Amino acid sequence: MKKRFRFVLILLALVMVLGTACSGKEENTHEDIEGSNGHIYKDGTYQGVGVGNGGDILLEVAVRDGKISSIDVLENKETEILSDVAFEKIVQGVLDNQSVNIDTVTGATISSVGIMSALKDALKKAGGNDETFKMDEIIHLADREDELDQTYDVVVIGGGGAGLSAAIEAKSAGANVVLLEKMSSVGGNTLVSGGGLNVPGTEQQKELGIEDSVELFIEDTMNGGDNINKKELVTVIAKNALPTIEWLVNEVNVEFMPDRLQQFGGHSVARALIPKNNKGTELIKKLKDYGDDLGVVFKMETKAEKLIVDENNRVVGVMAINTAGQEITFNANKGVIIATGGFGANLEMRKKYDPEKDEKYKATVLAGTTGDGIIMAGDIGADLIHMEYIQTYPTCNPRTGIISYVANSRFDGAILLNQEGVRFVEEMDRRDVISKAILSQTNQEGYLVWGQEVEEVGNMTEVHKDEYKVFENMDLIYKAETLEELAEHFDIDKANFMESIDKYNGYVDNGKDEEFNRRGSLKHIAKGPFYIQKVIPAIHHTMGGIVINEDARVLDKDGNIIPGLFAAGEVAGGIHGTNRLGGNAVTDVIVFGRIAGQKVVE
Ligand code: ADP
16 A cells, blocks of 8 residues: 555544544545545546356446546346346446445345446556445445335236236236335346247247147146146146237237247147247346336335235235335235245245255245245135145256256257266156256266257357356366367266267167157267256256136135135146146246236226
């Protein structure tokens, strides 16, 4: 530290002590410390880098007259929508308050931290340092005042795919609708998903000559859930899938890849439509825009805590709390729709219902997936079902637990090997089967391996190139011109590795996988470049939840309807049995979300 600067700091400390003693409040500002023009920060434009969820965040910060005058985000790979609020709020917070001590934004903590470290990195080049940063006031962005008693026709709790669809339908039917979301952005787990949804009988299937039917979809889903699924609810999803797609495309304006269909594990045929960019963002962005246009009222950072029940046992509202700690009553003239998602991120709840799903598991789900709706409904007598069935997704990032979409090359033909270089499971089997199989391998890890023939089907490394880079930076994926190099890179038994792939290519030649009877089309792993990716299973979906009927009405333990209460999406149980098939969640949340929104108004 320069001598002169240290002197100024000592002086400043003295002033602080005196000042605080006199006024009881810190009153130091940057101007107290002399820089070239009486300020800490020298005028100019500076770039800084921080690390967020998706990689580097690059900011450009301008300083004029010693003040931070503008902040431009030059580069970021954060999840759209989820991080939008963080960028908006933090940038505004810094400019308004001239402080670098801004609270993180609810639900976007890692992005928030990344933005702040990029800012500090830039400001260090302008003359700031960790000591000067400490002098800035601590700003809580969430402080706000809400009306404490509000009345609507319909109160929707949760802004994932189910909540958004429910709110839109209720509003379209003429109701006055408020949606409460505890995070700072809507989207829930659909936002961070690939967005694929199963629909039998689409134009895409017809063009590809794929024969499918509502009955076959029901059969696959029932088999996938070991036939303990509530068939009447599965039937609702299967029958409504096609009209729901028409609604999404024609009314909500969602764009799907025109000539891509994915066959997820456990399905007899390819039937999943994939939204633009293979991201749930497309669905959420369009649903939110549509809701905004219709006039749905969105209350963010508002957490529902309790359902309010009248003397006739009818649900008449919700008690919620905002980030300033205010308790707000949302009265609901017509009804309340619970769409709070599952409980995959609630460790205690997981362990309560399935002790094996403990700390050793990372989770793919967002932090807000804590089972709040299940608890609230349970507290007023709602029946719960299948709570012990908790699904892991087999192919996630071994460091973060985040689901890997590059690894969906599995559906296009990639094979799974272990550290010994041996195949150990049918790659198109159900998620629970593959997850268990991976957990029984050395290091509880698996390696996906594929070559150019597979890559060309869905271009997973290109479509998900940001994720690819994250894996590359963590040394969890490797690309090479020869198969031998792949084995060497991860220290896999080379002889076994080569033999397994040779054998598999033989099965492809004969059109039959003699070892595991793999479903779907078989592809050679013979032409480079080749890829190898390390994967682990992580908690992904909770099949159990609130018991509902075909109208999304919540039932009590005697099978009676609880008046005024609806539930839709992952919060509802019984639909997927022991195990949800890939691509069935989005179909479920949108179909039942819409039904809840329609029925609450009827
Ligand atoms: P689904 O797929 O069924 O729509 P998601 O998990 O995608 O479920 O979305 C659920 C949403 O509900 C998330 O955005 C989550 O933050 C929100 N949420 C969860 N609990 C509460 C609560 N107590 N109050 C308000 N919002 C909540």
